[in-house]
Amino acid sequence: MTTGIAPLQLYNTLTRRKQAFEPIDPANVRMYVCGPTVYDFAHIGNARPVIVFDLLFRLLRHVYGAEHVTYVRNITDVDDKINARALRDYPDLPLNEAIRRVTEKTETQFRNDVRALGTLEPTVQPRATDNIAEMQALIAALLKRGHAYQAGGEVLFRTRSMPDYGHLSGRNLENNLAGARIAVDAHKEDPADFVLWKLSADHEPGWDSPWGRGRPGWHIECSAMSERYLGTTFDIHGGGLDLIFPHHENEIAQSRCAHGTPVMAQVWMHNGFLQVEGQKMSKSLGNFVTIRDLLESGAMGGHAWPGEVLRLAMLMTHYREPIDFSVARLEEAEAKLRDWQRAARDADPAPDTAPDAAVVEALFDDLNFHRASVAIDALVRSANRGGPGARENLAATLGFLGFSPDSLLTTDDTWEEPPHIAAAIAARLAALESRNFPEADRIRADLAEQGIALMDYKDEEGRRQTKWEIKR
Secondary structure, eight states: OOOSSOOOEEEETTTTEEEEOOOSOTTSEEEEEOOOBTTSOOBHHHHHHHHHHHHHHHHHHHHHOGGGEEEEEOBBOOOHHHHHHHHHHOTTSOHHHHHHHHHHHHHHHHHHHHHHTTOOOOSBOOBGGGOHHHHHHHHHHHHHTTSEEEETTEEEEOGGGOTTTTTTTTOOGGGOOTTSSSOOOTTOSSTTOEEEEEEOOTTSOOBOOTTOSEEEOHHHHHHHHHHHHHOSSEEEEEEEGGGIIIIIHHHHHHHHHHHTOSOSEEEEEEEOOEEETTEEOOTTTTOOOBHHIIIIIOTTTTSOOOHHHHHHHHHTSOTTSOEEEOHHHHHHHHHHHHHHHHHTTTOOOOTTOOOOHHHHHHHTBTSOHHHHHHHHHHHHHHHHTTOTTHHHHHHHHHHHTTOOSSTTOOGGGSOOOOHHHHHHHHHHHHHHHTTOHHHHHHHHHHHHHTTEEEEEEEOTTSOEEEEEEEOO
16 A cells, blocks of 8 residues: 555545545445446547546555455446437347347447557446346335335336435435426326336337336446445445436435445546537537547547547546547647657666656645646656656656557657757857857757757756757
8 A cells, every 4th residue: 555645635526525535445445437328439528537537546556556446337238229229220130139239339349449548447347237136136125115116117216215315416306397307207206206127118128027027227227236346335436427417316316225324435526528629519510529530530630549649638637627629639638648758768667666756646636637747747857857767757657647658659759869959059058158148049049940949957967968859
């Protein structure tokens, strides 16, 4: 367990404040993040929580040890959207076979896409259809405790049975408008009641249950899978801001009421919304972009973007803030990452080389990646000045953050100092030594006109030295 700096601070949506993270069991730190519904390729909005919580996963592994952190990200492979896509794409196949084709194809694509973003594999990636028995057991517990009821061919959660329903989102039952993202049906006791189990028609996928052949509601899936792999109460639950209500609110209701626990997860974390070039992403606006589009087809900027560039472009905005994803942001991220990698070129850190302490300390402040990148820039300057161990430290730090130390570099990034630049730098240093500052300034300005930027520093003996780079 790595210590020595201030405790890890995380913003908790449940308490609406940043607080010190204290795991229930430091030997088994547990995190659940809502994964994709696999009916279509993942879009760049889906990439944001994948990247954000991968960063947190890496940080937790660094602090508590890789063997002491369990990260679960589910796959939703039973959903009405999947049924509709299967009927559209494979109209000549039996529905179950068509559904299998859709979910297998899109799940494989999702895994490949997020791997290209530099993410680690979660500890467990359960599929909803492999956890039907767990869902049914949870529904049975809710019925037994009086928190659910059967009506209109469905099993529904009784929201009035939970006095503090709505605490996560700040919505109480009286303020929930009927019809506002809530299906209003005559058989419901309350408009806010939601489906736990619904009957399936003969042509729809379904499983036998005590309440008839049917399929689960969306919310019960995550409650069941998180309980199976993490227990009835665990440390961190994450997802996008759009999931706070109704999905996460209803997860909490199901899990707490089924087990009589005061919380489902100790900390609830949510990443902000994403826009594309200043507009909400939508197919109608023609700016709906998938991860695959960016990685392969040049959907933004006319060329394919490396996954690590997409990763950095996401992290450059704090995870809780809204992000405007643009070509300019991608270009900025690519230039910055190339500069980092150039400074780490040819480094060969030992496997146990620790990431830079200043970077880790910045991330301890609710994943403050901006502060972390400032620390990386300082490390880059040290590496460029030839600071002892700086290049190896930088390479280890980039690897810790999910970046390769050289993936963007080409032969064009390996410079040999042209003779005229070497001569100009030597002449300028001689001018500075003789206190001929106008001449030194003239040489600097002349090189600047050629696109060459100079950086002065002192070597280990305190002597003035000069590095150069091509200005961007």
